[in-house]
Amino acid sequence: DAGVIQSPRHEVTEMGQEVTLRCKPISGHDYLFWYRQTMMRGLELLIYFNNNVPIDDSGMPEDRFSAKMPNASFSTLKIQPSEPRDSAVYFCASSLQVNSPLHFGNGTRLTVT
């Protein structure tokens, strides 16, 4: 079975540019999560969706970040404009139902120069 699929694997961009990260969750999973990981802060939850509806976006740093889930098989995380402090690994994860374990994609390593 295909796991969670993220793209791109690596993204290098200049400050001020728009960045879009993509995620395809495991089919049938009701929950989708976006996390950011840095050495300083570890894994931080940015936002999660249940049945395509955003439930908790309290972890989204600021208005520059937005996330959408137009259907059950696709989600995007957009940063506009990007800043060097956004450099991190962004993970998408999905889970079958509440209290189920999360399954992670390979992550997108973002570098903003």
Place this chain on the structure above:
Amino acid sequence: RKEVEQDPGPFNVPEGATVAFNCTYSNSASQSFFWYRQDCRKEPKLLMSVYSSGNEDGRFTAQLNRASQYISLLIRDSKLSDSATYLCVVNRAGGYQKVTFGTGTKLQVIP
């Protein structure tokens, strides 16, 4: 107080040793618990769920102590391939789900 706390380590242990990690959580309403393993520059991967009665998977044993609000992971007969960062995960569901990861404990198994 952090919602989930782990000793960051590193734990440097010789091959064949037994090593244990603890993870404490602050919210007594937490409902499900997991241990994940993360290798350098890779995504976290589920190692095992943690059940109230404790559970074992080969060399790995996980336990939950609700009274003291901690979970533990015991690794017996450590292998070089066990070297990784181990993350505990606490899930609290209610009005909405809240999944919190610990910052991880780094394990280095030495030949």
